[in-house]
Amino acid sequence: MPRTTIRIWIALSALLITGIVLTQIYWMRNEYELQERQFLHTVTKALHKVASRVAQPEKDSPVDVQVIAHSPADYLVNLNVPFDSQKLNLHLDSELALHQIQTPFYYGLYNTRVRQIIYQDPNQQTTDPLSESRVVKPIPSPYYFVVHFPGQVRYLTQQMDFEILLSTIVLLLTAFFVYFFYGLFRQKSRTEEQREFMSNMTHELQTPIASIRLAADILLSPKIIEQPERMRKYVRMVQEETMRLQQQVETVLTVARTEDSNGIKLHPICIDMHELLYHLAERHGDYLHLELDAQHAIIQADRMHLVNVIGNLVDNALKYTPKNPLIRLTTHNENGQLVVMVQDNGIGIAPEHQPHIFDAYYRAPGANAQSVKGFGLGLSYVQKIIKAHHWKITLHSTLGQGTSFRIRIPQHTAHAQKEIRVKSEE
Known part of the structure; x- marks a missing residue:
């Protein structure tokens, strides 16, 4: 296959693989954003119902509920009337479970004495140092509570298990094809190098063999005995070319031995x-x-x-x-x-x-x-x-x-x- 064709195939394969990876990233990002919007909508709807159930309005006073989402993990629920804080935990648990929000949460109440939001969970009561940054200023009334979902990201990710599995399979298949094509092109390059090696080796071996044959033909001549200096010259030529051949063969054999499981055996x-x-x-x-x-x-x-x-x-x-x-x-x-x-x-x-x-x-x-x-x-x-x-x-x-x-x-x-x-x- 011509080199130009190979380069075109490499370029097209790289573009295709890049397109697949970018498509998967785009799809997963959109899917996560969709899950995030659905979570925000569901939680907002559930908190509206919770606020309506815990509100304690005065006679003939309408209940106005405002749910402000600072992020998919943080919500502020503001009411224009007092609410029963003792029932808040119960209604939060039941309403979120009814809307299939199966992730831990904290809720916080504004404490007018210490002027802080006191976050609560089923096991302990703590002051959240970041609570003030989650509250919109100014607050229209002191009748509000906040809800925080610390595991929101993990919860949304778990809702995408099937999509993540499909993306992982696609990426693994892509990686396999990348490795396959890499091995294929590397093998082709290796084949070309070995072909060039055989050409070089043929040329290198022909030179000393031709020299030895020439020297042997001259040494077989009867007249060479009468010319000792010339005879010694051709004997040295045979020796030198033989040593050269031996060194070349040893180099090839040594490299070949290093590629098998035994490697090189040294005698230091x-x-x-x-x-x-x-x-x-x-x-x-x-x-x-x-x-x-x-x-x-x-x-x-x-x-x-x-x-x-x-x-x-x-x-x-x-x-x-x-x-x-x-x-x-x-x-x-x-x-x-x-x-x-x-x-x-x-x-x-x-x-x-x-x-x-x-x-x-x-x-x-x-x-x-x-x-x-x-x-x-x-x-x-x-x-x-x-x-x-x-x-x-x-x-x-x-x-x-x-x-x-x-x-x-x-x-x-x-x-x-x-x-x-x-x-x-x-």
């Missing part, structure tokens, strides 16, 4: 990091500079994997430094750690690609030219080995100025292994 031994770096430098030219300042450089690691890690970082630095390469290999001790740094003056890595460079098969755009060899597995291999040793690796890169990798090894390991080596020498 005591290693002098400085000695290892000196041996590594002998394989390279003057472009590689050593600055080994660490006072404690004895560590415990799998030697083969450690050599491959440092070698991969150096080779990677060479690949992406097209002109006048200058690679620095440095060590120092910092905050109880042994820090090994590989720094180059190459093309650098753009910020948007830096989070992905440790992904298997990933190669930054522009890195797929035939002059830049590799499978796209080198840095993935490096990170897996670092994690297997419980070390840390960090990247710092500026586009056009170069890249540096820092490997941080806990220094307590280094000290312990140094003591082990000293004891073994004694």
Whole structure:
């Protein structure tokens, strides 16, 4: 499927999912507001009846009831005549139950002595410090009471159980499809990366195989015996290309092993990091500079994997430094750690690609030219080995100025292994 079509599908899917989520939010909000209006209307109607039943009007005096809703949870009921406060609780309970308002409430009476509203519930009597803010000023008469529903929001939410269940099902289905499409596109991206890896691997393996075949054909020539220097040259070529093939195969197999349940099996031994770096430098030219300042450089690691890690970082630095390469290999001790740094003056890595460079098969755009060899597995291999040793690796890169990798090894390991080596020498 073309990339343009995939992007269109992604955009349409995102719009559809966003529309579904917004529709659910809009529907639930409207449903809650409807429940709130119904609650307010029902409570207002019930309080009108309560006020009419507890009112004690004088002879031929009409009863005027005013119910003021400050919010769906707070109501003030004002009368123009005295009312029987002793019967208020009974009529509130019965009338609210008759109107199917099944949520706790408090009611308050204005106390002229303390000039406060005293809230009451079936168990206790308390002064509500917020009561004054709930009362409309000025009050037309002292004959009023207030009712407060503390669990109004939860009560309304419980009335929407079925709607909430439907919305939850819809959102779960939406989340499932999002996850499904995400996995589908990720798998497609993974397939493309593996296809590119196979292309790169084919090219990388053909080069040393062709060199070995050429060298073998020349070595089979009878005249080569008469030219020992030339024969040694082609023997070295076979050895170097064989080692190159072996390293490539080990990298592929190591990455493959890390993806199964067994992971990487390490065989750690005591290693002098400085000695290892000196041996590594002998394989390279003057472009590689050593600055080994660490006072404690004895560590415990799998030697083969450690050599491959440092070698991969150096080779990677060479690949992406097209002109006048200058690679620095440095060590120092910092905050109880042994820090090994590989720094180059190459093309650098753009910020948007830096989070992905440790992904298997990933190669930054522009890195797929035939002059830049590799499978796209080198840095993935490096990170897996670092994690297997419980070390840390960090990247710092500026586009056009170069890249540096820092490997941080806990220094307590280094000290312990140094003591082990000293004891073994004694």
